[in-house]
Structure formats: structure tokens, C-alpha cells
Amino acid sequence: MSDTENLHAFHVDESEAGERLDKFLANREDDWSRMAVQAWIKDNRVLVDGQHVKSNYRLAVGEHIEVAVPPPEELHIEAEAIPLEIVYEDDDVIVVNKERGMVVHPAPGNYSGTMVNALLYHCDDLSSVGGVIRPGIVHRIDKDTSGLIMATKNDVAHWSLAEQLKEHTVERVYETLVIGNLPHDHGTIDAAIGRDPKNRQRMAVDPKKGKHAITHFEVVERFGKATLVRCCLETGRTHQIRVHMKYIGHPIVGDPVYSTQVKKWPINGQALHAKVLGFLHPRTGDKLRFVSEVPEDMKACLVRLRQQ
Incomplete structure (x- = not known):
């Protein structure tokens, strides 16, 4: 071989x-x-x-x-003048408050309109570690998850932030609205996650073949039929919070994959927002921490619940 x-x-x-x-x-x-x-x-x-x-x-x-595994197909990804909400930027790092509905990086069948296309237009340089279709990308959040995501402008910065993610020292806090009334004010979900063998578009808790996954949660506000929850990621598996909340019987409001009550809520996509992002600057070592308010569609869900 x-x-x-x-x-x-x-x-x-x-x-x-x-x-x-x-x-x-x-x-x-x-x-x-x-x-x-x-x-x-x-x-x-x-x-x-x-x-x-x-x-x-x-x-x-x-x-x-x-x-x-064969080397990835060489592709040319076009820079596109797509608006981005830049929260922070310097010569090494850029932090974006991603809107719901934006894909992070190109993939087969979807090579335009992504955050990478927008970054290529906005930045002169991005790190090359992620390859042709993922320049600058250190971590991802789902298309219909809003909030803070970091990218890098050079390989040294990329490796630094990737190592921080590997060592679980990056602070990643999400706010999410889940269906039902959580019985506990706080807790930890320690359940391995893998590809759902019955549906490859989904992930599922799989104790035997799944990858180690831990989510810490804390109740922020209760509404009876729904609960506002703050989740802190210790690991970063695909769909982790979405899968873990479904696993404990409280899927995320509006989740088109893991919830059955999608049409009951005024939101297009899961009510999940990457609210806090904190890490050590790859060059200076200074602690950087950013906070983003939940988007308007998620606020609309909260307003409706508070009025009931």
C-alpha cells in the first residue's frame, strides 16, 4: 500500500x-x-x-x-463577498459570530456560500493545515447552530489552537432550549457517540463503538414544557449536545434531526447557540474570551414561553 x-x-x-x-x-x-x-x-x-x-x-x-485513504481531491474554493460578523481579528486569529444556516466549510455538493468562502474574501491568508476545503478551520459548529467559532491565519496558530482543543482547555459554552422540564438543576452526560448504524445522517449514543463524549449542563430558566440550559463541552463530537440532550429525553427545540416537535416552534433549525468561546492566544499566551447573545429567532422562542 x-x-x-x-x-x-x-x-x-x-x-x-x-x-x-x-x-x-x-x-x-x-x-x-x-x-x-x-x-x-x-x-x-x-x-x-x-x-x-x-x-x-x-x-x-x-x-x-x-x-x-486516498489524498483529497484538489479543489479551488472561490472567495465570496459574504457578510461576516467579526468579533475579533488580528494577524493570527479571527473569531466569527456565525449566523444560523451558514455552513462552516465546503463539502461535496456544497462548494459555495460557506464561512470559508467568506473568510477567503475577507482575509489575505488562512492556515493550510485543514487542506484545500477547510483553510483556517480549527473546529466546526453545525449549519443550523449559531454562535462563536474561531479560525486561524497561519499554521502555527492553527496547531496551537488545535492542541488546546485536544487538551480540553478551550472554553466552549452553549445555550440551548430543550423540550420538557429537566429534572435536575445541573449534571454531566458521559456517553460515547458514534454514527447511527440505522441512519448515517445521524449520530447516536454508542457505548461499544462510539467516541468518548462528555457534556456538562446547568439549568438557566424553566418554562414547564421547555427548559433553557447552559451546556459546557468537555469533548467536541459531531452533534454532541444534540445527541446527548435527546439521549436524556430532552431533545433541542426545533432540531430537524433529533426532535419530533419541529413545527411547533418559531425557529428554523435547532435552538442551540455557541455563546462563549475562550482560549489562549497562540502567539502572546493571553487569555481571550468572547460572549455572544442568542439570535433573534431563539429570543422569539423565549419570549413566547415567558408569555404563556
């Missing part, structure tokens, strides 16, 4: 025995689709105990799997 810089290795445990190879691999990484995995298998980029097998191969306990 070539492309050793993109080589991934896995071992099959007892709970995974009998599973199809393509399904097994598609569930291992958030960015791997089953279609992409099947293409890699067909191109002989996957070995099971040193042998090439088919996508429908059934795995056995103890087998060793190697995957040589």
Missing part, C-alpha cells in the same frame, strides 16, 4: 464479528461514507490480514484491517 501518511488501522473485537467490512469501516470515522469505503475496497486500498477482500466480506474476531 502507498499513501502511508493516510494509513488507518483497526482490529475486530467480539462485538464486531460477523459485520460487513464496508459497514464496519463506514462507522469508524465521521467523514467516511459507505460509498467511499466501497470505492476504496474496489481500488485495493483495504487489506484484511494482508488480503484484498470484497465489500460484503464478513469480519472475524482478531482480524487486522488497514485502509489507505
Whole structure:
């Protein structure tokens, strides 16, 4: 195999025995689709105990799997004059208050209108660590989640902030409106998250195959049929707060994926806002901390609840 810089290795445990190879691999990484995995298998980029097998191969306990992921397709992402709410900016870092509905970075089928397109227009330079389609991007928030997100203008700043995220020293606090009355004033949800095997567009709590995920929460205000909650991320898994709140029986208001009461609320997307972002400046070491008020559509939900 070539492309050793993109080589991934896995071992099959007892709970995974009998599973199809393509399904097994598609569930291992958030960015791997089953279609992409099947293409890699067909191109002989996957070995099971040193042998090439088919996508429908059934795995056995103890087998060793190697995957040589091909390098990303070279793309040219256009700079676009899209308005951004810049909260902070210097030669190393830029902090944006992202509006609900804006995608953070381009992806297949969606190469324009993203925050990256806007940043490329606004900034002369962005870090290259994230590759062609994710320049400057250190972390992400969902399309329909609003609030604070940081990006970097050079690779030194990128690696510094990425390390802070890895060490869980970045302060990330969200405010969210959830359905129902939470029984506890505060608590911690410690539940691993992985791709939902029944629906690859969703994530789910998966104690066996999921990645470690911890969310701390505190009740801010109660309305009976809904609760305003402050959540602090210790880890940063895909859809983490959305999945964790659904897991404890209180999905987020307006969430089109994890809630069944979407049409009952005056909001287009989940009522989830990245309110606080704090980190050490990658060059000076100074502590930077930013706070953003919830957007108008989320305020409208709160006003309606307070009037009832």
C-alpha cells in the first residue's frame, strides 16, 4: 500500500464479528461514507490480514484491517463577498459570530456560500493545515447552530489552537432550549457517540463503538414544557449536545434531526447557540474570551414561553 501518511488501522473485537467490512469501516470515522469505503475496497486500498477482500466480506474476531485513504481531491474554493460578523481579528486569529444556516466549510455538493468562502474574501491568508476545503478551520459548529467559532491565519496558530482543543482547555459554552422540564438543576452526560448504524445522517449514543463524549449542563430558566440550559463541552463530537440532550429525553427545540416537535416552534433549525468561546492566544499566551447573545429567532422562542 502507498499513501502511508493516510494509513488507518483497526482490529475486530467480539462485538464486531460477523459485520460487513464496508459497514464496519463506514462507522469508524465521521467523514467516511459507505460509498467511499466501497470505492476504496474496489481500488485495493483495504487489506484484511494482508488480503484484498470484497465489500460484503464478513469480519472475524482478531482480524487486522488497514485502509489507505486516498489524498483529497484538489479543489479551488472561490472567495465570496459574504457578510461576516467579526468579533475579533488580528494577524493570527479571527473569531466569527456565525449566523444560523451558514455552513462552516465546503463539502461535496456544497462548494459555495460557506464561512470559508467568506473568510477567503475577507482575509489575505488562512492556515493550510485543514487542506484545500477547510483553510483556517480549527473546529466546526453545525449549519443550523449559531454562535462563536474561531479560525486561524497561519499554521502555527492553527496547531496551537488545535492542541488546546485536544487538551480540553478551550472554553466552549452553549445555550440551548430543550423540550420538557429537566429534572435536575445541573449534571454531566458521559456517553460515547458514534454514527447511527440505522441512519448515517445521524449520530447516536454508542457505548461499544462510539467516541468518548462528555457534556456538562446547568439549568438557566424553566418554562414547564421547555427548559433553557447552559451546556459546557468537555469533548467536541459531531452533534454532541444534540445527541446527548435527546439521549436524556430532552431533545433541542426545533432540531430537524433529533426532535419530533419541529413545527411547533418559531425557529428554523435547532435552538442551540455557541455563546462563549475562550482560549489562549497562540502567539502572546493571553487569555481571550468572547460572549455572544442568542439570535433573534431563539429570543422569539423565549419570549413566547415567558408569555404563556
